[in-house]
Amino acid sequence: MEKRADNIKSRLIAWLGRVDGLLLNLLFPEGVTCLCCNRAPKENLEDGLCEACVQALDALAAQQEVRRMKHADLPENIAFVCAAFPYRDQARTLVRTLKFKRMKSAAVPLWRAMLLLPSGDEEVLVPVPTTKKRLKERGFNQAALLAHALGDALGMPVEEALERVGEQEAQASLPVDQRKENLRGCMRCTCSMEGKRVILVDDVYTTGATVGEAARALREAGAKRIGVFAAAQALEDGGRPEFMRIHAKTTRNDRG
Ligand SMILES: [Zn+2]
Structure with missing residues (x-):
């Protein structure tokens, strides 16, 4: 259930990321963009980091x-x-x-x-x-x-x-x-x-x-x-x- 919710959230995030980064930050102020590169990746963040930065x-x-x-x-x-x-x-x-x-x-x-x-x-x-x-x-x-x-x-x-x-x-x-x-x-x-x-x-x-x-x-x-x-x-x-x-x-x- 949690995994499914995460999946939906990450899809939503990826879609929103294409629409407007600023809007994304307003909707999800934390844990959305990578702490290092500031991108909102398609995959889930690990300790606040995208896969590339990990x-x-x-x-x-x-x-x-x-x-x-x-x-x-x-x-x-x-x-x-x-x-x-x-x-x-x-x-x-x-x-x-x-x-x-x-x-x-x-x-x-x-x-x-x-x-x-x-x-x-x-x-x-x-x-x-x-x-x-x-x-x-x-x-x-x-x-x-x-x-x-x-x-x-x-x-x-x-x-x-x-x-x-x-x-x-x-x-x-x-x-x-x-x-x-x-x-x-x-x-x-x-x-x-x-x-x-x-x-x-x-x-x-x-x-x-x-x-x-x-x-x-x-x-x-x-x-x-x-x-x-x-x-x-x-x-x-x-x-x-x-x-x-x-x-x-x-x-x-x-x-x-
Ligand atoms: Zn990153």
């Missing part, structure tokens, strides 16, 4: 798998950094849709992909906090949104143990060498983390300056081991490394 995201996830961080590249106090996607194309669109269009549904494909990230014996998820100003503007902290969704799905507790101190300039507006300085002492831990193995959750991992500060605060609060789960990892050169495309196909098969 496949593109799978390919991006496979690319990211071969892009593991070497131990030497990790920020101080951080044992591992795992990201679900490289920060580009559809993955970048999803993060931007979540943050700047404030569409929480864009978090779903992100945290679903993060569920596949390898974790060990970690006990608690801690979201990277945002500034009070940003929280007020956006209405939510996207890192906390991801952490709670992951926590629910993995049956892991989430502790919003970190808070920002003061209002720093947006990291994205600063050159790499100034990012660390801008953030120094910007976070504190509001409770004891004594002996805990923690996964820090963030939306985008860029230079590691933000999670480095978060890890320092957690370490001061007694955390034993700290790793990072990010939805996406920015590319070092902002471009598209050749080796990823070469390896994408082979690793795709290993994902199971």
